[in-house]
Amino acid sequence: MAQSPRSPTSQAPYLTVSVTDPAKMGNGVQAYISYKVITKTNFPEYQGPEKIVIRRYSDFVWLRDRLFEKYKGIFIPPLPEKSTVEKFRFSAEFIEMRRQALDVFVNRVASHHELQQSEDLRTFLLEDEQTMERERSQETGIFKKKPADFMQIFKDVQSKVSDVVLGKEKPVEESNPEYEKQKNYIFQLEDHLAEAQKHAYRLVKRHRELGQSLSDFGKAVKLLGTCEGNSLGKAFSELGAKSEMLSIKLQREAHHLLMSFEEPLKDYVRAVQSIKATIAERAIAFRNHCELAETIKFKEIDLNKLRLTRSEKLADAEREYEQLKADGKESKRKFETIVKLMNQEIARFQEQKTIDMGVAFHEFAKGQANLAKSIAEAWRSLLPKLEACSFFVQNPDA
Amino acid sequence: MNTLERSGSGSVVQSPRSPSPQAPYLTVSVTDPAKMGNGVQAYISYKVITKTNFPEYQGPEKIVIRRYSDFVWLRDRLFEKYKGIFIPPLPEKSTVEKFRFSAEFIEMRRQALDVFINRIASHHELQQSEDLRKFLLEDEQMMERARSQETGIFKKPADFMQIFKDVQSKVSDVVLGKEKPVEESNPEYEKQKNYIFQLEDHLAEAQKHAYRLVKRHRELGQSLSDFGKAVKLLGNCEGNSLGKAFSELGAKSEMLSIKLQREAHHLLMNFEEPLKDYVRAVQSIKATIAERANAFRLHCELAETIKFKEIDLNKLRLMRSEKLAEAEREYEQLKADVEESKRKFETIVKLMNEEIARFQEQKTVDMGVAFHELAKGQAHQAKSIAEAWRSLLPKLEACS
Numbered sequence: 001m002a003q004s005p006r007s008p009t010s011q012a013p014y015l016t017v018s019v020t021d022p023a024k025m026g027n028g029v030q031a032y033i034s035y036k037v038i039t040k041t042n043f044p045e046y047q048g049p050e051k052i053v054i055r056r057y058s059d060f061v062w063l064r065d066r067l068f069e070k071y072k073g074i075f076i077p078p079l080p081e082k083s084t085v086e087k088f089r090f091s092a093e094f095i096e097m098r099r100q101a102l103d104v105f106v107n108r109v110a111s112h113h114e115l116q117q118s119e120d121l122r123t124f125l126l127e128d129e130q131t132m133e134r135e136r137s138q139e140t141g142i143f144k145k146k147p148a149d150f151m152q153i154f155k156d157v158q159s160k161v162s163d164v165v166l167g168k169e170k171p172v173e174e175s176n177p178e179y180e181k182q183k184n185y186i187f188q189l190e191d192h193l194a195e196a197q198k199h200a201y202r203l204v205k206r207h208r209e210l211g212q213s214l215s216d217f218g219k220a221v222k223l224l225g226t227c228e229g230n231s232l233g234k235a236f237s238e239l240g241a242k243s244e245m246l247s248i249k250l251q252r253e254a255h256h257l258l259m260s261f262e263e264p265l266k267d268y269v270r271a272v273q274s275i276k277a278t279i280a281e282r283a284i285a286f287r288n289h290c291e292l293a294e295t296i297k298f299k300e301i302d303l304n305k306l307r308l309t310r311s312e313k314l315a316d317a318e319r320e321y322e323q324l325k326a327d328g329k330e331s332k333r334k335f336e337t338i339v340k341l342m343n344q345e346i347a348r349f350q351e352q353k354t355i356d357m358g359v360a361f362h363e364f365a366k367g368q369a370n371l372a373k374s375i376a377e378a379w380r381s382l383l384p385k386l387e388a389c390s391f392f393v394q395n396p397d398a
Numbered sequence: 399m400n401t402l403e404r405s406g407s408g409s410v411v412q413s414p415r416s417p418s419p420q421a422p423y424l425t426v427s428v429t430d431p432a433k434m435g436n437g438v439q440a441y442i443s444y445k446v447i448t449k450t451n452f453p454e455y456q457g458p459e460k461i462v463i464r465r466y467s468d469f470v471w472l473r474d475r476l477f478e479k480y481k482g483i484f485i486p487p488l489p490e491k492s493t494v495e496k497f498r499f500s501a502e503f504i505e506m507r508r509q510a511l512d513v514f515i516n517r518i519a520s521h522h523e524l525q526q527s528e529d530l531r532k533f534l535l536e537d538e539q540m541m542e543r544a545r546s547q548e549t550g551i552f553k554k555p556a557d558f559m560q561i562f563k564d565v566q567s568k569v570s571d572v573v574l575g576k577e578k579p580v581e582e583s584n585p586e587y588e589k590q591k592n593y594i595f596q597l598e599d600h601l602a603e604a605q606k607h608a609y610r611l612v613k614r615h616r617e618l619g620q621s622l623s624d625f626g627k628a629v630k631l632l633g634n635c636e637g638n639s640l641g642k643a644f645s646e647l648g649a650k651s652e653m654l655s656i657k658l659q660r661e662a663h664h665l666l667m668n669f670e671e672p673l674k675d676y677v678r679a680v681q682s683i684k685a686t687i688a689e690r691a692n693a694f695r696l697h698c699e700l701a702e703t704i705k706f707k708e709i710d711l712n713k714l715r716l717m718r719s720e721k722l723a724e725a726e727r728e729y730e731q732l733k734a735d736v737e738e739s740k741r742k743f744e745t746i747v748k749l750m751n752e753e754i755a756r757f758q759e760q761k762t763v764d765m766g767v768a769f770h771e772l773a774k775g776q777a778h779q780a781k782s783i784a785e786a787w788r789s790l791l792p793k794l795e796a797c798s
């Protein structure tokens with residue numbers, strides 16, 4: 001890590017980014033959210049300790065696509081999804097969830113020992129908005145794989161995996177049992193994760209509904225209390241007030257569940273999908289290499305034919321053959337780089353996910369415990385008030 | 399000579415079979431619901447067990463089989479005979495066909511019928527009723543005959559609704575000064591009626607939301623169970639300490655889902671049902687208000703009729719008509735009727751005043767108990783839920 005020439009004393013290299021201040025720009029269908037991206041670093045290439053730029057969601061997508069193209073084998077951190085529901089697109093909750101996810105994305109890139117060196121990252125963090133817009137529009141067609149292409153690659157990978165398993169066709173897939181196991185694990189994990197995340201989201205929704213119900217109940221009971229005049233009326237009012245208070249606690253816990261548990265779970269799902277994209281890249285690199293190897297064999301046969309017939313096309317063919325051999329070497333190198341990087345990445349992923357999920361679960365259990373505790377205290381605090389009311393007759397059996 | 403202390407429940411006659419003096423008692427239990435018949439004719443029968451030392455009951459214990467319509471018959475007969483007294487309410491007929499034979503509905507109905515019959519048995523006037531004795535002692539065929547005799551004579555639900563509407567419209571008409579009231583102009587009573595009508599609205603609203611609260615508890619419980627299962631599957635897929643954490647979380651979620659379902663059931667039986675019972679009681683009071691209004695209107699109409707009759711009589715006297723003697727007889731009859739209608743009305747008024755005081759007191763106690771049960775139960779449940787989650791924390795911290 002090069003030391004910043006401006007620092008008088010040696011300092012550990014750092015690069016931290018924050019994505020803040022979402023602001024709505026434009027109107028109608030053209031409207032979008034822009035974010036302030038603040039970079040703090042002592043990397044020499046960044047020419048300054050701090051830089052602030054304005055970015056929008058499609059800029060982040062551009063960065064992700066460029067990294068995916070350039071760093072095959074590395075699990076590119078996942079991005080939050082495009083919003084499918086129009087009316088939800090500008091809700092405070094959605095904007096905050098997206099801002100958080102984008103902040104996590106950029107910092108994961110910035111803290112990855114390879115990705116943080118990326119020139120595209122520097123472009124993203126330093127260039128002004130017009131330069132950024134120009135970069136983005138240049139990329140369509142060359143780099144950007146459209147979602148449909150990704151889906152086709154996934155389908156190819158998945159069908160090839162199942163075909164190999166079912167012994168249906170001669171595999172153009174690696175016959176590497178260790179890798180096979182990893183791939184099956186990733187596909188199975190995605191299914192189970194998506195299911196768990198779906199139910200975690202429903203759990204958030206049910207907390208909200210229970211909270212709303214408690215609020216309606218509290219209001220109705222308070223009205224009852226005003227209608228009765230005596231100690232019973234007072235008891236109704238106390239019960240109503242307590243219900244309304246608990247409703248607020250439930251809504252707060254629903255929000256906490258969403259941000260501290262359901263979002264990390266969703267993030268895990270996205271990460272696994274990002275890994276599937278890398279699996280597809282590895283499959284493509286392997287297939288490329290195999291096809292080139294086949295082509296080289298056929299070229300050798302051709303060459304021998306031409307040598308025997310002493311053809312004048314021999315020189316050309318020999319030049320093409322040398323080129324093919326170079327390409328073959330290059331495709332082998334590319335494939336082996338991806339394999340090496342993937343092995344490192346899988347270990348890194350497992351470790352990071354274990355920590356992240358451990359924290360998320362802890363938050364979940366803690367949140368639920370705290371909610372239950374305050375519910376218990378709220379009800380218990382009501383008991384002496386009920387007992388103080390004149391109607392309450394001490395039951396010796398209670 | 400055996401003497402008996404006068405007990406609060408009224409009956410003072412000592413059972414001839416008891417060698418020593420014993421306080422009079424009459425307790426009933428409604429138990430053992432059983433499905434009888436098939437298809438659309440199917441219904442639930444209950445075992446009604448009476449334990450008493452009332453002499454009219456000729457025995458310390460009697461068991462009979464009754465169905466819901468028998469309870470309805472008893473309620474209707476008591477309503478006719480004891481005007482002014484708030485007849486205890488019955489649980490509603492089931493409107494949803496598929497729910498009619500669910501275990502929960504049957505249990506809720508059985509409880510409500512048991513409460514109904516015991517309230518009658520412990521009411522100092524109603525417990526003397528001959529119809530109650532018939533209900534508690536006769537065999538099923540006698541009961542069926544008694545039930546079929548009653549249709550057409552006593553009021554159908556539609557009639558009740560019409561009376562309610564009349565009472566309500568008359569109250570609002572009086573308030574709005576719309577018509578010359580054939581209602582009592584008794585400010586104290588007016589206040590009581592307004593209180594009852596307002597109470598019914600607010601109670602029905604509160605009970606509706608209490609029921610929704612039960613439903614939401616159930617849905618949250620179901621959601622936690624689904625979540626627990628999904629997380630356990632995840633745990634099997636991962637192999638390491640993370641998988642173990644997933645499995646623990648999943649198992650705990652499933653366990654707590656069961657607690658939540660139990661909590662929902664407890665809420666339903668110990669709070670929502672008493673609230674619904676309160677709503678029914680208030681509707682029963684409205685029926686008595688309607689009866690009082692009827693009695694008052696009857697008396698007023700008779701009083702009007704008598705005035706006209708007096709005028710007629712004087713006319714006939716002046717004309718020395720031969721119809722005079724008959725008219726004088728009719729007049730005496732009318733005077734007797736007026737006396738009777740006045741007496742009936744005043745009885746209702748007196749009984750209602752006692753009943754309102756009794757109702758307020760009893761309801762206050764019942765709801766107080768229901769609230770206390772609710773708060774205690776909820777606090778207890780929440781505490782064990784908090785402990786369950788907290789016990790998971792060190793296991794999660796130990797992982798990874």
